[in-house]
Amino acid sequence: MASRLTAEREAELYESVLDLLREVGYDALTMDAVAARTRSSKATLYRQWGNKPELVARALRHNKPVGLHEIDTGSLRRDFHELVGLEDDCKLEKDSALMRGLMRAVHDNPDLHQALREVLIEPEITGLDQVLRRAVERGEVRADCPALPYVVHMLVGAFVARQLVEDKPVDKAFLGNYIDAVVLPALGDPV
Amino acid sequence: MASRLTAEREAELYESVLDLLREVGYDALTMDAVAARTRSSKATLYRQWGNKPELVARALRHNKPVGLHEIDTGSLRRDFHELVGLEDDCKLEKDSALMRGLMRAVHDNPDLHQALREVLIEPEITGLDQVLRRAVERGEVRADCPALPYVVHMLVGAFVARQLVEDKPVDKAFLGNYIDAVVLPALGDPV
Numbered sequence: 001m002a003s004r005l006t007a008e009r010e011a012e013l014y015e016s017v018l019d020l021l022r023e024v025g026y027d028a029l030t031m032d033a034v035a036a037r038t039r040s041s042k043a044t045l046y047r048q049w050g051n052k053p054e055l056v057a058r059a060l061r062h063n064k065p066v067g068l069h070e071i072d073t074g075s076l077r078r079d080f081h082e083l084v085g086l087e088d089d090c091k092l093e094k095d096s097a098l099m100r101g102l103m104r105a106v107h108d109n110p111d112l113h114q115a116l117r118e119v120l121i122e123p124e125i126t127g128l129d130q131v132l133r134r135a136v137e138r139g140e141v142r143a144d145c146p147a148l149p150y151v152v153h154m155l156v157g158a159f160v161a162r163q164l165v166e167d168k169p170v171d172k173a174f175l176g177n178y179i180d181a182v183v184l185p186a187l188g189d190p191v
Numbered sequence: 192m193a194s195r196l197t198a199e200r201e202a203e204l205y206e207s208v209l210d211l212l213r214e215v216g217y218d219a220l221t222m223d224a225v226a227a228r229t230r231s232s233k234a235t236l237y238r239q240w241g242n243k244p245e246l247v248a249r250a251l252r253h254n255k256p257v258g259l260h261e262i263d264t265g266s267l268r269r270d271f272h273e274l275v276g277l278e279d280d281c282k283l284e285k286d287s288a289l290m291r292g293l294m295r296a297v298h299d300n301p302d303l304h305q306a307l308r309e310v311l312i313e314p315e316i317t318g319l320d321q322v323l324r325r326a327v328e329r330g331e332v333r334a335d336c337p338a339l340p341y342v343v344h345m346l347v348g349a350f351v352a353r354q355l356v357e358d359k360p361v362d363k364a365f366l367g368n369y370i371d372a373v374v375l376p377a378l379g380d381p382v
Contacts, residue, residue, distance in 0.1 A: 103355070104295040113358075121356055146372035150349075152356055154373060157348020158341075164294070165312055165343055167304075181337035182345060186377040 005048065010062075013038050017059035022098060026056065026105035026112065053112040057119035060102075063095070064120075068127030076135035076190045080183065084175045093169040096159055125152055140190035147186040154183050196239065201253075204229050208250035213289060217247065217296035217303065244303040248310035251293075254286070255311075259318030267326035267381045271374065275366045284360040287350055316343055331381035338377040345374050 005013070016037045020029050031052060035042045049055035066086055071079050087095075106113045132148060135141045141148065158178045162170045184190060196204070207228045211220050222243060226233045240246040257277055262270050278286075297304045323339055326332045332339065349369045353361045375381060 100298055104298050106355070107291055107295050117358075125356065146368075147376060150369060150373045153348040153352035153369065154345060155348070156352035156355065157344040157346070160351045161344035161347035164297070164347065165316065167308070177337075178341060178344070182341045182377045185338060185379070186373045188376070 013040065014059040014062040017055060018063060018098070021056065021059070021101070022094070025101055026109070029056070031055075051111070053109065053115035054119070056112065057115035060098075060116070061119050061123075064124075068124055069130040070127075071131060072134065074138070076131070076138075076140050076187070077179075077184060079131050079135075080179045081176060084172055084179065087172060089171045092171060092175075096163065096170050099159065100163065128152060135187075135190060141187050145188055147188075151183060151187070154186065158182075204231065205250040205253040208246060209254060209289070212247065212250070212292070213285070216292055217300070220247070222246075242302070244300065244306035245310070247303065248306035251289075251307070252310050252314075255315075259315055260321040261318075262322060263325065265329070267322070267331050267378070268370075268375060270322050270326075271370045272367060275363055275370065278363060280360075280362045283362060283366075287354065287361050290350065291354065319343060326378075326381060332378050336379055338379075342374060342378070345377065349373075 013034075017029075017034055020033055020037060024033070029052070031042050031045050034040075034055070035045060045055065049058060068083065071082050073079050073082055102112075102116070106116065128151060132141065132151060136143050136145075136148075147154075158175060159170055162168055162174060168174075204225075208220075208225055211224055211228060215224070220243070222233050222236050225231075225246070226236055236246065240249060259274065262273050264270050264273055293303075293307070297307065319342060323332065323342060327334050327336075327339075338345075349366060350361050353359055353365060359365075
């Protein structure tokens with residue numbers, strides 16, 4: 001899709017989109033502002049990304065360089081902790097502020113919800129399914145474990161409730177504890 | 192606080208606030224609109240509730256007539272299922288639409304977040320803690336079970352992820368399954 005831009009230029013552009021998103025929010029983010037910030041033409045932006053929801057979704061995806069499916073340590077517990085360990089606390093805090101702003105925008109913009117679902121949510125869920133399937137194949141989790149379809153719900157709850165209920169940002173220590181206290185026990189406590 | 196209004200009149204007023212909230216959202220809901228809809232004076236509204244965040248938080252609390260702490264069947268599994276059984280699917284769907292709109296408003300209005308925390312979130316968490324404490328006292332859940340502080344996170348995740356990830360409304364069947372598949376196993380599968 002982005003064949004006319006170098007990878008470096010594309011990365012730069014995505015970073016600018018995320019900066020704008022943090023500064024002004026989704027509603028006030030315009031293709032004009034992105035064009036001005038990145039010194040590119042609007043025609044280029046539309047040719048490469050089609051529309052604003054698609055551009056924002058791609059920029060967010062770019063922000064997650066490691067796909068979940070690539071994590072494969074040989075143990076589910078280590079897979080989850082490796083995932084948490086890849087993040088740093090500062091990025092986690094910035095990302096969860098971004099996500100809270102986006103949940104608001106998603107509510108008003110079904111086209112953004114659709115783009116996020118296709119570009120970000122569904123690939124992440126597929127990646128998570130692969131990690132879980134490997135744990136089942138290794139015999140760590142029973143294939144009929146009733147919690148398997150709900151791992152994503154548990155993880156989303158960690159992020160949302162931490163802020164909503166506790167008014168604290170998500171950090172690595174919290175996520176690590178939550179995985180050991182909730183996610184793994186619900187899956188039958190694999191080694 | 193509402194000593195000058197009859198309980199019936201107060202209930203009527205709260206219902207109108209929730210109707211307005213569903214119709215126009217938090218930002219567009221004004222004390223003028225509440226006064227007009229309920230044929231009361233703005234002076235009365237301010238005298239009784241102080242301000243808009245407080246009025247909205249009280250109206251939402253009124254919408255939850257059974258406090259969690261009142262549920263006490265003698266078994267944690269039955270307590271949770273009784274809680275789910277009290278709702279009907281239509282109300283669950285209306286309530287979760289309301290909650291999604293509010294999460295957006297909370298992001299922009301720290302005074303609303305504060306009022307919701309005091310009037311709604313903290314009492315519900317205290318109620319949940321009482322239900323869990325009784326289960327520990329009955330010996331159903333170990334006192335040092337690491338998932339105990341995270342029950343609220345698991346429940347919030349059920350509501351948010353159902354809509355965000357699956358794009359489906361929360362209903363009784365889903366919540367019942369989630370409790371059996373996730374919440375109770377994480378707590379060591381009490382009877």
